[in-house]
Amino acid sequence: MKPFSLKAAVAFCSACVLTACGSSGGGSTSNPPSNQSSEQSSSQSSEAQSSSAVSSASSSVVTSAGRIKLNQLGYAPQASKVAVVPEVVASEFSVIDTADNSVVYTGDLSAAARWAPANQTVALADFSELQTPGTYRLQVEGADLSDPFKVGGSPYAELNAAAIKAYYYNRASTELLPEHAGTWARAAGHPDTNVLVHESAASTERPAGTAISAPKGWYDAGDFGKYIVNSGISTYTLLAALEHNGDYYADQDLNIPESGNAIPDLLDEAMWNLEWMLDMQDPNDGGVYHKLTTKGFAGAVMPAEGTAQRYVVQKGTSAALNFAAVMATASRVVADYEEVYSGLSDEMLAAAESAWQWAQANPNVAYDQPSDISTGAYGDGSFGDEFAWAAAELYITTGNDDYYEALDLPSQGIGNPGWSYTAALAWMSLAHHRNHLTDAADVSLIESGIKNFADQLAGESEASAYGVALSEGDMYWGSNGGALNKAMMLLQGYRLNGDARYVQAAQALLDYALGRNPTDYSYVTGFGERPPMHIHHRQSEADGIVDPVPGFLAGGPNTDAPNDCGADQYPAGNEAKARAYLDHWCSYSTNEVTINWNAPLVYVSGALDEYYGE
Template sequence: MVLMAVMAVSEVSGHDYGDALSKSILFFEGQRSGKLPSSQRLTWRKDSGLQDGAEIGVDLVGGYYDAGDNVKFNFPMAWSTTMLAWSVSEFRKQMGQDLPHALDAIRWATDYFLKATIEPGLVYAQVGEPYSDHYCWERPEDMDTPRTPYSVSTESPGSEVSAEIAAALAAASLVFRSVDRGYSDQLLSRAKTVFEFADKYRGSYNDSIGSAVCPFYCDYSGYEDELIWAASWLFMATKEPDYWNYVVANMDNLQYCKFKTINSLPNGGSSFAEFGWDSKHAGINVLASKQIVMEDSNYTNLFVLNADRFVCSVLPESPTKYVKYSPGGLLFKEGGSNLQHGTALSFLLIVYARYLNRANRDVQCGDVKATPGRLIQVARVQADYILGSNPLNMSYMVGYGGKFPQRIHHRGSSLPSLDEHPQHIGCKDWEPYFESSSPNPNQLTGAVVGGPDIEDRYNDSRAHFVHSEPTTYINAPLVGVLAFFKGRTEP
């Protein structure tokens, strides 16, 4: 039944992927922290967080707010940056006039990460005290909650956040190499230093920072995947054999990595279908599978085998499918912000399909053969579902299509802008705005919300943040997905 629904939706697409791509990148301007440039297009957003880091004499101005709050969580921010960079690396030619904006989106993050890693043996992992921030429903421009900086160090390590920042810097260095070689070299040099720190001083920021990051962005899957992920990107950027050897030598740690249980939250299942800000497993295998010309064919074959297993974990008709699908064809996994899985896994399906095409290979899932074309079709169904080809005929991208979420869980969008209400809106003045049934006054164009439940139902309510909150890590891989489909539909 699900497969038939998926096939039916795919046949009636007709979406403007170019328009959706432009808007998906524009969304990042609405998430900016710091001094906004004159080129800022979402003009209802203003400067914010201009004193970040000042209390300890460090410049930590810039970067992104991760979602509808005003904390800068560097772990998911770094993964979003890595995915933006991977999107440009794979689909640069398809981006057209949106490429400069995509580069701006990446640079807004990497400029900040250069600041966050400037001190040897120290990496800043977060800015903002999360409990007071989440208690207050304030515009970023009005923030008066503590902007506490949190860091990891040689004595209190945080390998996952440090390695993910290293991955982001290395991936971005590839993107900027042809347009700004000096900046590219700076990013790559810092990526090497930060990776060395992450690998030498091993430990989780769950332990070093504790309640400031948990339960918000706990690392459930261990930091081994981030170390291998960062080494993979450093190899892509440098072609230095030592990084590839590191990936090969540590793959067994990834193979048998057990998902941790934190605060009694169970985790586990097939790591082959795991890819997101926490778990990099499937992404590592797809990225590493590109290196099929490597001398160590046994490990090369392992990467390919694991990437094949990823496909078989998500393919709707696969006998070893691990994920679920809604009646309308939406890929679904338990937890909040479900569309993060649809965008991230669709990105991998497209990228791996391209690699399979080059190698003239298909994937065999039991008695089911998955061609590269089928992988692309599955990804397109997810993209089209997000853009409105679903039982509610509703786009889950703000500003795209005729029907989209109006009451997203986002402070800046839901409160009047400084242009309309220049007076300060305090922490306890939120109720009339949060509880209003009126649409948000500021349109956060391009924002993709958490999405519907497994029965394709969606409640357009700020209070239902699991479904109505947008995040950078939903949008980042979608940029690559939309760029790919834009390229396929253009003459």
């Protein structure tokens, strides 16, 4: 590397924002991912089915193989900075200061290599030594000039805030006022104060047709359903971000209705969903309803226009265990705010233990979609991972060794977390709390499990022609969420032993989501030079506003995509799995947004921002 003397710094803004800013799981080899979004498993949404072909493409579509791919937002000065360069004759690259077009850095490209998921041969440009704040471009002879990018402090602060505020925009049962929602203000939808018990959920105490109240919560994805199973990993990940990086969130102001109430806004937002989850537990037996939805998907309408009757549907083992894990986690988080949430920590823990007891008595009740229900199933027939996760969270919160024994950690594999594979979350929580566990815990096993998985991912990143821990098998439904869950697990490795390799590999995966990918999109609405503009999200489609709701992570390339937009609409298809993405409303299989994909975006962007701010 041959650094030049750098020019005067350009003032740094923390994100490149084009618009105003305010579901599926990874799985280990023994627990393969269930690539199912809320609109996939049962019957597909009617408006997607009716779209036989894409009539108009996004105006932001750019898929030039000649484009240099990099993080379109930018980098902290101390961060690793790597761009992907298409196959060229040149062997060097230069970094140009946009203030005066001077060359401030030059370096050698890596040897060209083929990255199978993109079916492309590429080289890497590493300019990590460039640390002076400013706005720059990469230049390589034979390739297009790169997008401008920034180097400076807190590069992901606005991204993190927007990724959290996306949950506010997806709140059920409340009006979004202009002073908080700005352009995306809307009327209240789905009060959910008169929800009927579906016959699949009927009991002696609550027969079919019984009206219950279960307001609040977040719309799960592009639809208006609320699903305990997907809600579980989503809410946990936000709570983990707060537990692990509390100082970062302490003074964050998201401009939500609760801002300024002496509670971190991240916890305020999580509470909107936790209160709904508590109402989804049957107080008569501790069981938890799987979901709250209408019988079928609504069309492309605003929430206030979705007025069909809503139901709670079937209790199940997965729902009970997800609920138990999240409530045990929430119990210890809200305990720090007892003066505000008087008695709530104890209430949550009691609810968690009641749900655990229900699951113990009903250990194999899989969700079975009723014939008259066609909203997302989130079905899962294997519950060992959920039992492990719930046991781990209850053990950490209570210190009761019986829960640790029930966890049976030596039998639990560790892989990438997702809604259908939650054992990894047990490892994650145990590692964070390892210095405060009882003598029953095998701390060396906990540490080695996290380290071994982080080593595996870092090795995949270092061996990859694209410099990311992603392969063809990672291009499933919600692949971008899977990528960021890998980044989250890498950061758990760093938290154990401070190995910088893990942070670099996590940074590379965030870079991937923000533009260092074969589609040339930054996959987060409102951020980067080419963000998605036509996400599968009912409010964004129906509100008449050009820009979609900001801060949402699009699902990403998916080689299992059905022909939701008509045949032959996905660029390159199986010939280039990492390019099987379409920025169109009809593409719910690649362009839907969900709460569980946004959650690791929150965790990773906040953790990296705090790490580089130290």
